[in-house]
Amino acid sequence: MVEGLLAAGAACVGYDPATSDARVLAGFEERFPALTKVTERRRLIEDPTVDVVVCAAIPRDRAAIAVEAMRHGKDVMVDKPGVTTIAQLVEVEACVAETGRIFSICFSERFIVPATLVAEKLIGDGTIGRVIQTIGMGPHRLNRQIRPDWFFDTTAYGGILADIASHQIDQFLHFTGSRDAQIIASSVGHFGDGEYPGFQDFGDILLRSEGASGYIRVDWFTADGLSNWGDGRLFILGTEGTIELRKYVDLAGRPGTDHVFVVDRQGTRYIEAHREPLVYFDRFLTDVRDRTETAMRQDHVFAVCRLALQAQADASYLTGSARPGHPESS
Numbered sequence: 001m002v003e004g005l006l007a008a009g010a011a012c013v014g015y016d017p018a019t020s021d022a023r024v025l026a027g028f029e030e031r032f033p034a035l036t037k038v039t040e041r042r043r044l045i046e047d048p049t050v051d052v053v054v055c056a057a058i059p060r061d062r063a064a065i066a067v068e069a070m071r072h073g074k075d076v077m078v079d080k081p082g083v084t085t086i087a088q089l090v091e092v093e094a095c096v097a098e099t100g101r102i103f104s105i106c107f108s109e110r111f112i113v114p115a116t117l118v119a120e121k122l123i124g125d126g127t128i129g130r131v132i133q134t135i136g137m138g139p140h141r142l143n144r145q146i147r148p149d150w151f152f153d154t155t156a157y158g159g160i161l162a163d164i165a166s167h168q169i170d171q172f173l174h175f176t177g178s179r180d181a182q183i184i185a186s187s188v189g190h191f192g193d194g195e196y197p198g199f200q201d202f203g204d205i206l207l208r209s210e211g212a213s214g215y216i217r218v219d220w221f222t223a224d225g226l227s228n229w230g231d232g233r234l235f236i237l238g239t240e241g242t243i244e245l246r247k248y249v250d251l252a253g254r255p256g257t258d259h260v261f262v263v264d265r266q267g268t269r270y271i272e273a274h275r276e277p278l279v280y281f282d283r284f285l286t287d288v289r290d291r292t293e294t295a296m297r298q299d300h301v302f303a304v305c306r307l308a309l310q311a312q313a314d315a316s317y318l319t320g321s322a323r324p325g326h327p328e329s330s
Contacts, residue, residue, distance in 0.1 A: 001054045001077055001106050002032060004281035013050060014038035020058055020148045045072050051288055052077060058150050059157045070101035075288050077104045082305060084158030086313075088102030089305050096298060102287060105301055107278070109138065109167040109232060110174065114276035115245045115258035119236060123175060127264050131176045134214045135235040136168030142192070142201070143229075152196040154279035158273045159198040160188055160218055162312040168216040168234075169207070169311075170304045175236055178209035180303050186311040189318035192220070192288035202318070205311045228257075240265055 002012055014036040019025045029035075037043055045053065045068055053069040055062050056079040063083045065075040082105040083089045096103050110116045123131060128169070150156035157163050173181065188203040190196075201220040222230045228249040236243040241264035250259045258274035283295035 001056065001079065002028075002035075004112065004278065005052070005054065005077075005285070006289065008281040008285050010052065011206055013043055013047070016041045016044065020147075020150055023146065037090040045069050045074065046209045048073070050074060052148065055079070055098050056058040057166075059163065060155060063092050066103055067091055067095045070095050070099045070103065073099070073101070074151060075102035075104070077106055077284065080105050080107055081158050081163050081308065082301070083309070084162060086306075086309055089302065089309060095290040100265075100291075102284075103298065103301060104284060104296060105166070105170075105304070106165055107304075109247070111169055111280035112278055113245075113246050113247050113258065114272075114278065115260050115273040116171070117246055117276045117319075118236070118258075118271055119175070119234070119243050119262050119272040122235070122243060122260075122262060123238070127262065128236065128243055129240030130211075131236055132212050133237040134168075134172045134212070135233075135237075136171055136214070136216045137231070137233045138164050138168055138216070138218040139222045139230040139232065140164065140218075141224070141226070141229045144195075146297060152199045154198060154200065156208055158309075159312040159315075160203040160220075161186060161205060161315060162308045165203060165205055165208040165216050165311065166273065166304055166308040168218065169205070169307050170300075171210070171234060172207060172212075172216070174212070174302060175234075176209060176212035179271050180211060181209040181214070181307055182205045183207050183307060183311045183314060186310075186315040187318050188315045191320075200310060203315065206313075 004013060005124065012035050015038060017025055017037050017039065044050060052059045053074045055065050059081050062078045066078055069076050082103065083092060092103055104186055122128065148311040173219040184206040186205045188200045190199055190201055192201045201211040203218050226249065231249055231251065232247040234245040241262065244261040248257050256274055260273045262269050262271065280295050287293060287295050
């Protein structure tokens with residue numbers, strides 16, 4: 001988020017070094033050595049010259065930080081998930097209505113993936129007709145040895161559907177042109193080893209809007225042999241064609257990221273999309289300046305949050321997985 005805003009022309013006046021993982025802070029400071037460390041958070045939040053606060057705190061803490069910043073006249077950009085409970089969502093929605101500030105979630109699997117921008121243009125041009133379904137897959141590598149304790153605490157990260165699957169819900173609504181949807185079914189489970197039996201390492205969702213349906217699968221089972229952290233994919237079905245995005249790696253062997261495969265009336269083709277320029281951060285700064293919604297509609301942000309939290313709350317625990325507080329099934 002900092003890198004994207006700097007590239008878009010913003011100036012970073014400082015950062016709070018508080019962190020749950022010293023390695024994260026070390027990496028940030030190595031990446032941005034010229035930025036000023038500010039040990040008093042309120043100095044940043046109360047500074048009238050600061051327009052935007054960005055936040056990637058422990059997920060359960062993000063909503064409170066965002067609300068405090070908005071009440072001090074700041075627009076806010078947070079990492080996903082922006083909220084981890086319905087109560088937090090209600091509070092953030094009320095604060096936005098009260099203050100008129102922007103609460104934006106940087107859905108990185110759409111906003112900083114050039115392939116998704118190419119797909120958006122193809123759909124806008126009518127290449128595959130009307131979009132009627134998406135299938136979103138969000139596998140991740142666990143890297144258990146480097147994860148802080150909160151990472152395995154469901155109350156801290158909100159659950160796998162509230163957390164990771166918010167990316168895929170965002171993409172479903174966006175690419176199908178849906179303003180809202182219904183959660184038809186959802187499930188979560190723990191299939192890994194028994195060290196953290198309450199940790200949700202698998203989840204899926206079936207959702208439907210007025211004109212489209214979607215399926216989402218997220219997990220923490222990327223094998224160590226993959227060259228990337230996850231083979232994230234998006235399949236988009238239209239009435240006149242299909243688009244497949246291989247966002248981070250192409251198992252067929254093409255190097256690099258952002259691979260787009262199109263089937264339409266004219267035939268099949270491959271698009272190397274990694275050079276497509278990103279637009280989210282520039283549009284966000286435009287919205288901060290002009291009080292517009294070019295980066296993302298505010299009601300879209302809240303719809304994604306609400307659906308992700310509903311899917312999490314209604315999820316069934318999969319038979320054969322270890323339930324929280326119980327030994328793993330044999």
